[in-house]
Amino acid sequence: MSWVAWRQQRLLLLSVLGVVVVAAGVMTYFRLDANAYLATNCGGQADCSGPAMDGFRDRYSGYTMFLRLAMLALPALVGMFAGGPLFARDFEQRTHVLSLTQSVGRTRWWATKLLVGGVPVVVMMLALGLVAIWAAEPMNVIQGVRLRTPSFETQGLVIGAYTLFGLTVGASAGLLFRSTLAAMALSVVLYVVALVAVGAQREHYLPPETVTTAVIPQGTTPYGPGSSGRASSDENIPEDSWRLAENYFDQHGNQVTMPMRCLFGEVVAADCPQLTGPITEVTSYHPGIRFWAFQSIESGIFAVLGAVVLALGWWRLRRRVL
Amino acid sequence: MSTTIALAAAELGKRYKRGWALRGCGFELPAGRVAALVGPNGAGKSTLMALATGLLTPTTGTIRIFGDQPVRSGTHPKLGFLAQDKPLFRRFTVAETLHAGRALNPTWDQAYAERLIAEAGVPTQARINTLSGGQRTRVALAVALGRRPELLMLDEPLADLDPVARDEVMQTLMAEVAETGMTVLLSSHVLAELDGVCDHLLVLAGGGVRLSGDVDDLLAEHQLLIGPSEDSAGLFPTGSVVESRSTGRQATVLVRGAAPVDRPGWVAHEPTLEELVKAYLRSAGKAKAVAEAVSA
Amino acid sequence: MIEFRIDRRSGVATYLQLVQQTKQALRLGLLQPGDRLPTAKEVVAATAINPNTVLKAYRELEREGLVEPRPGLGTFVRRSLASAGTAEDSPLRGELDAWMSRAQTAGLDREDVEALFKAVLDTRYRLGTGDHTEG
Numbered sequence: 001m002s003w004v005a006w007r008q009q010r011l012l013l014l015s016v017l018g019v020v021v022v023a024a025g026v027m028t029y030f031r032l033d034a035n036a037y038l039a040t041n042c043g044g045q046a047d048c049s050g051p052a053m054d055g056f057r058d059r060y061s062g063y064t065m066f067l068r069l070a071m072l073a074l075p076a077l078v079g080m081f082a083g084g085p086l087f088a089r090d091f092e093q094r095t096h097v098l099s100l101t102q103s104v105g106r107t108r109w110w111a112t113k114l115l116v117g118g119v120p121v122v123v124m125m126l127a128l129g130l131v132a133i134w135a136a137e138p139m140n141v142i143q144g145v146r147l148r149t150p151s152f153e154t155q156g157l158v159i160g161a162y163t164l165f166g167l168t169v170g171a172s173a174g175l176l177f178r179s180t181l182a183a184m185a186l187s188v189v190l191y192v193v194a195l196v197a198v199g200a201q202r203e204h205y206l207p208p209e210t211v212t213t214a215v216i217p218q219g220t221t222p223y224g225p226g227s228s229g230r231a232s233s234d235e236n237i238p239e240d241s242w243r244l245a246e247n248y249f250d251q252h253g254n255q256v257t258m259p260m261r262c263l264f265g266e267v268v269a270a271d272c273p274q275l276t277g278p279i280t281e282v283t284s285y286h287p288g289i290r291f292w293a294f295q296s297i298e299s300g301i302f303a304v305l306g307a308v309v310l311a312l313g314w315w316r317l318r319r320r321v322l
Numbered sequence: 323m324s325t326t327i328a329l330a331a332a333e334l335g336k337r338y339k340r341g342w343a344l345r346g347c348g349f350e351l352p353a354g355r356v357a358a359l360v361g362p363n364g365a366g367k368s369t370l371m372a373l374a375t376g377l378l379t380p381t382t383g384t385i386r387i388f389g390d391q392p393v394r395s396g397t398h399p400k401l402g403f404l405a406q407d408k409p410l411f412r413r414f415t416v417a418e419t420l421h422a423g424r425a426l427n428p429t430w431d432q433a434y435a436e437r438l439i440a441e442a443g444v445p446t447q448a449r450i451n452t453l454s455g456g457q458r459t460r461v462a463l464a465v466a467l468g469r470r471p472e473l474l475m476l477d478e479p480l481a482d483l484d485p486v487a488r489d490e491v492m493q494t495l496m497a498e499v500a501e502t503g504m505t506v507l508l509s510s511h512v513l514a515e516l517d518g519v520c521d522h523l524l525v526l527a528g529g530g531v532r533l534s535g536d537v538d539d540l541l542a543e544h545q546l547l548i549g550p551s552e553d554s555a556g557l558f559p560t561g562s563v564v565e566s567r568s569t570g571r572q573a574t575v576l577v578r579g580a581a582p583v584d585r586p587g588w589v590a591h592e593p594t595l596e597e598l599v600k601a602y603l604r605s606a607g608k609a610k611a612v613a614e615a616v617s618a
Numbered sequence: 619m620i621e622f623r624i625d626r627r628s629g630v631a632t633y634l635q636l637v638q639q640t641k642q643a644l645r646l647g648l649l650q651p652g653d654r655l656p657t658a659k660e661v662v663a664a665t666a667i668n669p670n671t672v673l674k675a676y677r678e679l680e681r682e683g684l685v686e687p688r689p690g691l692g693t694f695v696r697r698s699l700a701s702a703g704t705a706e707d708s709p710l711r712g713e714l715d716a717w718m719s720r721a722q723t724a725g726l727d728r729e730d731v732e733a734l735f736k737a738v739l740d741t742r743y744r745l746g747t748g749d750h751t752e753g
Contacts, residue, residue: 001425001426002425003421003422003425004411004422004425004426007411007414007418007421007422008411011413093409093411093412094405094407094409095409095410095411096409097377097405097409098405098409098410098411098465099426100375100376100377100396100397101375101377101397101403101405102396102397102423102426102427102469103395103396103397103399103426103427103428103429103469104395104396104426105393105394105395105396106394107394108395321377322372322377322378354670355670356668356670489666492666493662493663493664493665493666494663495666496662496663496665496666496667496668496669497659497662497663499662499668499669500657500658500659500662500663500669500672501659514626517626517632518624518626518632518666518667518668518671519666519667519668520668521668521670521671594629
């Protein structure tokens with residue numbers, strides 16, 4: 001059975017391999033190019049300043065934008081093309097009747113096709129995601145915080161997990177609807193929906209770190225006219241952190257609401273909390289070191305979703321093949 | 323002749339959402355026969371075959387292949403099946419198609435399959451989607467026979483083939499029957515294709531078995547009587563009349579198992595296979611219409 | 619070797635067609651004692667009929683003592699049907715020829731002769747005997 005599955009998916013597997021190799025090659029080229037630029041113009045510093053850094057940004061911002069688009073689209077496209085036709089084309093050309101009237105049971109048929117047609121694709125995309133991390137290192141200064149959209153979604157383990165999800169949706173939709181077109185369309189639609197829905201929950205993966213970033217003295221507006229302009233002290237927050245929110249507490253430790261005009265207004269209005277006493281500003285954030293933890297958690301979520309979708313397809317296959 | 327039963331159904335029924343496709347089916351197909359599965363479109367012929375392969379599971383009753391019920395780990399090793407649309411992987415070459423047959427079957431006879439392809443004159447490096455309908459059927463037949471089945475089921479194998487290809491496919495099939503002694507179940511709604519080919523008959527209509535048995539026995543059991551129509555009422559014992567038609571003064575009556583009629587004006591003939599099957603199909607159609615009228 | 623031709627529209631049972639064609643060949647001397655009949659596979663590969671039908675026809679010929687199976691070798695002709703009575707120079711044939719000549723002189727056309735011949739044939743040779751045995 002595995003030879004048949006390989007022969008059926010051969011063209012697609014080789015195409016994915018080609019795309020992955022080309023993408024990895026492009027990324028490697030730009031990493032080497034960026035490192036060469038930094039070595040020449042910044043003495044090897046990844047975060048030099050001034051015109052050299054402006055030149056660096058100009059040189060690579062286009063590439064970075066294109067790369068993000070490509071890496072967002074690639075798991076969707078690969079999942080769609082690898083998963084959608086996997087079973088649906090068999091149903092359309094009725095070759096499932098050929099395969100299932102030999103000495104192969106339907107569960108083995110299903111599992112073998114998924115293993116041979118799916119696992120190599122996911123592994124290749126996983127590898128591409130890891131190459132993307134390595135290749136993006138010199139560009140991190142212009143990529144922004146890696147924990148945040150869209151840096152987070154365009155590199156790392158999640159590339160493999162997104163592909164896995166799109167592929168399983170396409171495969172199971174093919175078992176349910178028996179149409180390649182419908183399976184591929186559903187694969188992309190659910191990929192986008194899942195990406196947005198799961199992404200909205202990302203900040204809750206782990207409880208955020210907190211640090212006191214300012215104390216607002218009683219009766220002052222920190223950013224009002226005449227004030228120093230920089231009340232918060234951010235030194236305690238690593239630069240690659242994902243800052244979530246500033247929260248304000250009164251001297252008794254109760255959280256208070258801080259309207260914008262109380263921070264930026266000319267006068268301290270009657271409803272501003274700092275009128276009654278000093279207010280402490282606490283900033284919550286995810287440190288950049290959590291990148292791998294977050295990547296693992298998000299990949300795990302997509303893997304579980306994929307498993308649910310697969311189980312649905314398997315249940316359908318058990319019940320009906322004609 | 324041994325009494326091994328190649329295919330047997332008992333109280334076999336299959337219900338789809340739109341209703342029963344087969345209901346209360348019972349028959350036995352002895353091994354070594356070349357059997358025709360005849361019936362109008364939608365009679366349940368394909369459903370019956372799908373139940374035998376295990377692609378469908380029965381709603382009621384059982385179907386047995388050489389005594390065994392279908393299981394989920396693949397089609398019974400003694401059963402070969404050629405579906406109506408002769409599905410093959412379109413982008414495979416002929417050689418790859420045989421390779422697939424070998425990969426999917428532990429009991430694969432590669433030399434035999436290759437011989438069948440060679441006899442068909444199909445180039446082994448040709449892609450399936452470049453072959454003619456006749457060639458595709460020959461390749462699909464080679465895949466079905468490569469499993470070395472003892473029972474081969476073919477669903478409308480000759481539909482959409484040109485006359486020359488029909489002859490070639492039937493000649494191949496019959497030659498393999500002569501060589502291997504395998505049992506064949508062949509469905510068709512074109513009776514002329516089956517005359518002289520089949521020695522066993524299974525007539526399906528309205529989801530049920532109307533007639534089954536060896537063709538010689540069935541033909542001998544039946545008489546086609548032609549006589550004056552005013553004389554026909556009450557002439558034959560009830561239950562023996564399969565179909566009675568009258569055109570003006572003349573009546574044509576098909577009876578089963580009745581004693582020879584010795585009455586002036588009546589002539590008895592042995593019916594042809596085609597007359598026999600058509601009479602059963604027409605009477606099934608009428609019975610269905612009556613049942614529908616009663617239930618309405 | 620004999621080659622069979624099956625007419626599916628003749629209304630004659632397939633095995634009977636095989637029997638009749640074999641006998642015809644025996645009468646005409648196309649098959650001689652010792653000749654091998656085609657195997658069932660050879661027949662069906664050419665005619666696409668059921669191999670059981672071929673075997674049935676051969677059994678019928680065997681029952682009549684015309685052929686005999688030799689295990690592993692095939693089915694062979696035992697005796698010929700070409701008889702002195704049907705040969706081209708037999709006296710019976712000469713008499714029939716003379717009778718037809720008189721019929722021609724009497725103004726009977728082909729159909730008249732055929733009807734007459736068949737009527738006499740049917741009274742002399744009762745229907746249902748000879749070659750046309752059913753079942």
